[in-house]
Amino acid sequence: MAVQRTFSIIKPDATKRNLTGAINAKFEAAGLRIVAQKRIHLTKAQAGVFYAVHAERPFYDELCEFMASEPIVVQVLEGEDAIAKNREVMGATNPAEADEGTIRKEFALSIGENSVHGSDAPETAAEEIAYFFSGLELVG
Ligand code: CMP
Numbered sequence: 001m002a003v004q005r006t007f008s009i010i011k012p013d014a015t016k017r018n019l020t021g022a023i024n025a026k027f028e029a030a031g032l033r034i035v036a037q038k039r040i041h042l043t044k045a046q047a048g049v050f051y052a053v054h055a056e057r058p059f060y061d062e063l064c065e066f067m068a069s070e071p072i073v074v075q076v077l078e079g080e081d082a083i084a085k086n087r088e089v090m091g092a093t094n095p096a097e098a099d100e101g102t103i104r105k106e107f108a109l110s111i112g113e114n115s116v117h118g119s120d121a122p123e124t125a126a127e128e129i130a131y132f133f134s135g136l137e138l139v140g
Pocket residue numbers: 054059062063093111112113114116117118
């Protein structure tokens with residue numbers, strides 16, 4: 001597998017509880033390198049654009065409200081098979097179904113307040129990275 005980049009968000013429930021460093025330690029222990037990172041506070045409209053693919057889902061409004069409720073940390077993670085590796089480290093979307101040792105098992109509060117987001121495919125990774133970062137901000 002080649003070296004890939006994936007997009008990651010440390011969500012409001014985690015930044016609020018001061019878990020940025022603990023979550024980053026999990027990424028780094030798994031061999032993922034943080035090649036870009038910044039702390040930002042989204043507006044609800046900006047969150048809505050990011051999650052537009054979920055616009056028809058019943059939880060969309062709640063999701064956008066939550067993502068704009070507190071600062072988030074947006075990141076680009078790089079490594080061998082980074083997209084799948086990150087999804088493994090995050091664990092299942094619903095923390096009740098996440099494996100032991102995963103970020104969501106350890107830190108997530110619920111399916112909505114689930115501490116992290118990670119891209120699900122190379123195309124979405126490229127789109128999501130481009131929404132938040134310029135090329136100059138990616139320092140491998
Ligand atoms: P994420 O990986 O960021 O992608 C979409 C998000 O929608 C997901 O994580 C969850 O946080 C959220 N989500 C998915 N299902 C539900 C649900 N049933 N109720 C609330 N939020 C949800």
